[in-house]
Amino acid sequence: MEQLLKEKTAIIVNKLYGTNFTAQEITVNQTAKEFTGDFTVVIFPFIKIAKKKPEEIGKEIGDALQMEISEIDSYNVVKGFVNFKLKNEFWNNFLLKSSADDNSQEAAHFFSLPSTHKKIMVEYAGPNTNKPLHLGHIRNIFIGYSVSEILKAAGNEVVKVNIYNDRGIHICKSMLAYQKFGNNDTPKSKGIKGDHLVGDYYVKFDQELKIQIAGLMLNGMSEEDAKKNAPLNVEVKEMLLKWEAGDTTVRALWEMMNGWVYEGFEETYQLIGCDFNKHYKESDTYLLGKNIVEEGLSKNVFYKRPDGAVSIDLTADGLDEKVLMRSDGTSVYITQDLGTADLRYQDFEPDQMIYTVANEQDYHFKVLKLVTQKLGKKYADGINHLSYGMVDLPTGKMKSREGTVVDADDLIEEMIRTAKEQTLELGKTENFSAGEAEKLYYELGMGALKFFILKVDPRKRMIFNPKESIDFHGFTGPFIQYTYARIQSVKRKAGNSFKNTTPQIAVNESEQKLLLQLYLYPTIIKEAAANLDPALLANYIYFIAKNFNSFYAENSIMQAETENIKNFRLLLSDLTARVLKKGMKLLGIEVPERM
RNA sequence: GGUCCGGUAGCUCAGGGGAUAGAGCAACAGCCUUCUAAGCUGUGGGUCAUUGGUUCGAUUCCAAUCCGGAUCACCA
Incomplete structure (x- = not known):
């Protein structure tokens, strides 16, 4: 009805005053509660051109619309507003139609919109596998899930995906702490959820590291050197290298602990009531980005620096230079995301890929979209960062190290x-x-x-x-x-x-x-x-x-x-x-x- | 420093060119022999950060300033 009012008003105004308004330019509001009516057409914009008083214009438009739209019962003009009241018949019909069975055509149409023939992928959650979910994840998951469901109701096909940040130095931290202080505890033996158990060791790593650093500094070492030379920091780097080399002991530990975490996460997902069509893991996709680096080099979109690192110059787009592959040939964060995006497109061919990620990563997603566009990827324009604001506590930002995180x-x-x-x-x-x-x-x-x-x-x-x-x-x-x-x-x-x-x-x-x-x-x-x-x-x-x-x-x-x-x-x-x-x-x- | 986001009632938030700027919480005053009082009705509470500009009309758009946050890694 609002659309109809806009269209008819535009036609009438154009005919009456020789103007050129489109339906989009006509403002139709719900009538404010202190006035009589259902919908209101705003006629201020016509005053100048028509060179008449608002009341006159209102009457002309009101009369004409009443002729055109049979559902209109009456109208009144207040200043530059024409308030239309619709007939009881219209409202009765609306009620009857939408009260039909859920399966009936009218009700189906009312409750879910016609298909857009679009497939939209929504990524949300995206936790690291070294600690349990917290309030930040909660907002992410609520938003991601709800946006997915709303998109479905609006006639889209939706694919919900998750991404696990399941490898890297931070994951090794909880693994190393467990290896050293874990006493072969298991979630079962301790009677706590697996993600919490692993999270405890992530905290433990940080605590022990601080002690080591303090000790070294007491012996006269500078803070910087102490951080570099603290045994735990040295060992955790070794562990990461072993992981990347496929060391069987490290991989077994990793499999076991991540397994605990996934079980814990599943329990929380169920409690929250969210679901996913597919879980991606970075350990499966972090190497894929390298093909894209090759592709970018051959297309001359990327270039190789003298030291071997691969980079792209985005200064013309208002951003900076961005490294896409380290000089030692390993991938960085953005490289993984390039690979993952490619893989997802192969998997589902979505028209749009929505990333539910906090706004602290706005820059990252600008880069991701720009790079894929420069590479001429089909899915590039469909990349959409659903950038949500962070959740703060009354005391300020949540910080895991300071124990101010609200556990999910x-x-x-x-x-x-x-x-x-x-x-x-x-x-x-x-x-x-x-x-x-x-x-x-x-x-x-x-x-x-x-x-x-x-x-x-x-x-x-x-x-x-x-x-x-x-x-x-x-x-x-x-x-x-x-x-x-x-x-x-x-x-x-x-x-x-x-x-x-x-x-x-x-x-x-x-x-x-x-x-x-x-x-x-x-x-x-x-x-x-x-x-x-x-x-x-x-x-x-x-x-x-x-x-x-x-x-x-x-x-x-x-x-x-x-x-x-x-x-x-x-x-x-x-x-x-x-x-x-x-x-x-x-x-x-x-x-x-x-x- | 560059870029981006925000600033609306004591607090948490809506409204994003249109009528006298709205809700909830908190405060106060009413309403349960009648369909569930986790409800309803009312009162008080505002320089819409500041200053300019555009417009018939600005809390809304633009610019500058102030305040808060994020970001600008061969971290993720």
């Missing part, structure tokens, strides 16, 4: 525990079975956490206060879950047998507001997909729930004045519930039938 498993456990406490306090689960209750606490805890993080624009950095950030009231996941459960309760009381046909009835203000909001669902999905922004959807869902609760407080559904109105309200409530459920699902949040 701990945080989730804490969330569920809090959800349980609050629910018990309200006595909401008195007639729940134990299993049902546990499921509810989980859904509420995760819902609160996910919603808290996803309601913020991904691009912005956000502050997370573990003690205060999580609430179950107001603009939160549980508020929406509660609204959904309320509706389900009413539907149960109505016997779930309300009729899917309803006579034309006049809608009151709160019903009207809700209908208009619901009507916008497909538009919001489209926008969220285009902007890769779950926050748009989260905000939208919140307003739906808020509007419903106002409606619910002002009107009785079961005791409505007539059967027709009761039926209408049940349909309206049901559609609200379905929008809430589908929308929340796209954020990765489940909604309970009772709470």
Whole structure:
């Protein structure tokens, strides 16, 4: 309807005033709440050309549009705004159509958009295999998963992939510390998750190293020399060389410890409720980039420095020179990503590759895209960095060495525990079975956490206060879950047998507001997909729930004045519930039938 | 220093050329013999960092300045 208003307005204005507006240049808003109407056409831009008063122009356009669009009931002009009210018939029809079965064509069209025939790959998570997941990964995973689901709902085929940073000096650190201090402990023998066990040794390495460095400095060595000569640093470099040479003992240790980590990660993924079509590992792909280095050299896009390192000059593009292969012939980070991108394109041939990676790597992805473009790669233009802001604590940035990292498993456990406490306090689960209750606490805890993080624009950095950030009231996941459960309760009381046909009835203000909001669902999905922004959807869902609760407080559904109105309200409530459920699902949040 | 991102209520965040700038939390005042009060209604709270510019109209766009962050490795 907004599009229709734009198109018709452009035609009318052009005919009336001899202008040349396109539909895109016409502004159509939702009517502000203090005025009567559903949609508003802004006519300020025409004043100058038409050389008439806004009121006159408004009347001319209003009359003409009313002739053109049969759904328009009435309009009013306030200053430079023409507010259009649509006919009850239009809203009734909308409600009926979208209330059809999920399988029906109309409902399917409403809840998921037509296919774009595009395949989009989304990379997210991307953890290192030397420590457990933390709050930063949580934001990454929530965003990556939700963006994937939104893209699907917007008609795209989506491939979710993960990348494991599973090799390198940092991985060797936890391995070496384990070898030295591990006493053959296993996750089983210690009774902790594998990723946590490995993470403990990563910390242990750093602690022991500090002691060694301090000792050497006490003996008069400079800090720089002490770092270089500390036995642990020397040994860890040796270990990396052994790993690269395929040393069987080192590889076996690596396999074992990474295996523990993967098991631990899987457990966390399940808890979070995310999934992947494929996991890539850097140990499999870090050598692939070398072919690309060759290719770049032969195309004269790269050049060899006197010392043998391969480099590309990006100064003309406002960046710097970038080394792509070390003088000793080994790859750097960017080289691996070049190789991985190539491999992924061979695997899936996606039209777009979206990388969910924090904004501290903006520069890296600029380089990646530029280099692939200069190489003339087919997939180059489809490379898209979904650059999200870092999560800060009230005390500032999270730092693993200072122990200020919020662990993902701990945080989730804490969330569920809090959800349980609050629910018990309200006595909401008195007639729940134990299993049902546990499921509810989980859904509420995760819902609160996910919603808290996803309601913020991904691009912005956000502050997370573990003690205060999580609430179950107001603009939160549980508020929406509660609204959904309320509706389900009413539907149960109505016997779930309300009729899917309803006579034309006049809608009151709160019903009207809700209908208009619901009507916008497909538009919001489209926008969220285009902007890769779950926050748009989260905000939208919140307003739906808020509007419903106002409606619910002002009107009785079961005791409505007539059967027709009761039926209408049940349909309206049901559609609200379905929008809430589908929308929340796209954020990765489940909604309970009772709470 | 170069480049990029941000600065909106006490706090956490929406709004990104249009009407009197919005939510939640916190504070205060009301609403449960009636469909779930994790709810609803209301009150107070703002120099939209600053200064210029573009425009019929700027919190929104542009420039400069100030403040905060990121980045500019033969680290990942």
